[in-house]
């Protein structure tokens with residue numbers, strides 16, 4: 061906060077130091093400091109113009125089925141921001157011309173859009189990206205997404221979503237980076253830097269938006285838009301870290317969430333939006349509400365009407381109103397009635413103008429209108445899409461080295477996803493098109509050309525009871541040397557407002573698997589989903605299982621590359637696969653129960669998950685050496701290095717991720733049984749070894765946070781853990 065005040069003072073002095081502020085339009089001077097331009101422009105604005113900057117409507121054909129609301133018939137030229145739903149810059153430039161040329165001060169509009177995992181080149185969904193454990197590669201995809209979005213006239217993406225999610229019934233688990241705070245923090249920060257670059261005004265850079273602030277992933281029973289119960293301590297140790305990392309990475313904006321946080325809605329929560337984000341973390345950007353989230357304060361039982369909702373939200377520190385128009389309707393009156401202070405309005409407008417100046421919108425308000433082929437699906441983007449898809453797929457089972465395919469001349473490819481394109485895009489696929497997607501069938505036919513024939517039969521739909529296509533599937537299974545069954549979810553079964561009561565696939569799909577397995581051939585099960593699935597009943601009918609998530613435009617190429625062995629799978633789960641829906645929530649970094657042994661376990665099913673966080677197989681084998689530490693004790697302000705050497709003992713090269721966990725077995729605030737604090741992924745050639753290191757900063761890596769967000773590290777025993785290896789160290793007084 062002090063930093064912002066200093067900048068404002070410097071700006072005022074600068075403006076005063078030049079010719080009188082009113083004569084020289086400092087805000088139009090690109091050589092002037094941003095803060096001076098902000099102050100000069102702010103000083104010229106009427107209250108109406110200020111309120112308009114704090115409002116966002118939509119422009120273009122809104123195809124978001126969950127948010128179809130009434131588009132504003134006449135968009136004022138003074139509007140601050142628009143969600144832009146078109147795929148090129150033409151409509152956007154026409155609107156921008158109105159703002160720049162028709163409005164009194166010519167303030168450009170900020171165009172935002174949901175570029176979540178690609179714009180036209182659609183990449184693997186974020187939950188899958190996390191399973192790559194390659195944030196640099198994910199960042200490459202986000203860079204490409206920013207360049208495509210920017211070419212279409214988007215200045216600002218409502219991404220990355222960094223909501224820790226532990227309930228796979230919640231559809232939005234697909235949009236974030238899984239169940240762990242540190243994973244969401246690392247991938248979220250990488251996405252921010254990839255979108256924004258080092259200079260927001262440089263070509264191809266767009267502003268990022270951390271969402272959904274905060275705790276949305278704790279939605280009760282996996283339902284959407286519902287309340288969450290989050291203790292102050294859990295808020296700090298589980299849900300805030302990924303947002304703090306994003307703010308430290310320079311995220312320009314944050315989006316307030318739909319959930320109630322233990323009684324106080326996130327979009328009217330002064331503690332999170334002002335005391336934490338602005339005062340404790342010093343965020344100098346702004347918060348945009350989620351769609352109609354201010355109006356929804358009425359549904360949530362906080363505000364009696366829209367005006368009261370606007371008052372609550374604005375005074376809590378929510379700067380921009382997405383879509384419901386309540387700030388445009390009521391903020392001026394609320395200021396005139398003294399219920400909202402002009403100082404707060406000015407601070408909010410400063411934050412919006414600051415981003416517009418940083419983006420260079422005043423100097424360069426228009427987007428070049430270039431042909432699509434120059435902007436989208438470029439070779440380097442497609443290469444990144446294929447690599448990210450390959451590195452994110454997780455080999456869950458591979459009995460008797462069923463994979464990679466070898467010695468087969470006839471392959472039966474079966475299932476609702478065998479020749480599907482659209483659903484492999486996943487949810488929130490922006491301007492992605494089904495015809496851009498390489499289907500599993502097309503990818504496999506190309507990969508096995510001259511090696512094996514691929515027979516195709518859909519077998520069944522995604523759901524329903526129709527078994528009329530079973531016989532054809534069973535026939536080709538009988539003819540083939542190996543059966544590949546492609547099961548999973550429709551793209552709309554995950555994402556927003558897509559909660560499901562069970563993580564099992566519809567029965568028809570499991571029946572198809574059972575039916576074709578009766579041919580007695582090796583069975584490879586490919587799963588495409590936006591969430592962990594219940595695999596427990598399917599497992600016995602499959603010799604190999606590969607989770608491909610929703611891999612985007614290069615789906616078929618990536619899958620075929622893994623099936624043929626051209627690419628050795630290296631993905632590992634960033635979210636637990638429960639044994640059944642009944643186990644939910646089940647996640648790796650849980651605390652201990654009061655009883656040990658068999659007490660406190662389910663009486664009817666296993667209490668361990670089907671596949672745990674960090675699990676994933678390879679076509680090669682890796683042998684882990686001893687875990688060593690540079691010392692067995694360390695001062696709180698000291699440092700210590702942990703090392704482990706991993707050897708590729710197989711006969712194919714492979715990438716391996718080492719996850720470094722810590723455990724504080726005894727603490728005044730009880731801690732999870734283990735916590736991820738670092739990870740590294742390296743290529744290890746067959747027969748070679750690589751040493752992985754973890755440079756430990758006790759406060760950062762062993763410490764914890766209390767209910768006020770104060771990080772502390774207690775003296776005493778700590779354990780550094782990799783797989784089944786543990787090194788014990790002692791933090792001294």
Ligand code: GLC
Pocket residue numbers: 124126127174218271350351556
């Ligand atoms: C939606 C989503 C949010 C998205 C916004 C704009 O309701 O919750 O993630 O960014 O509206 O589309």
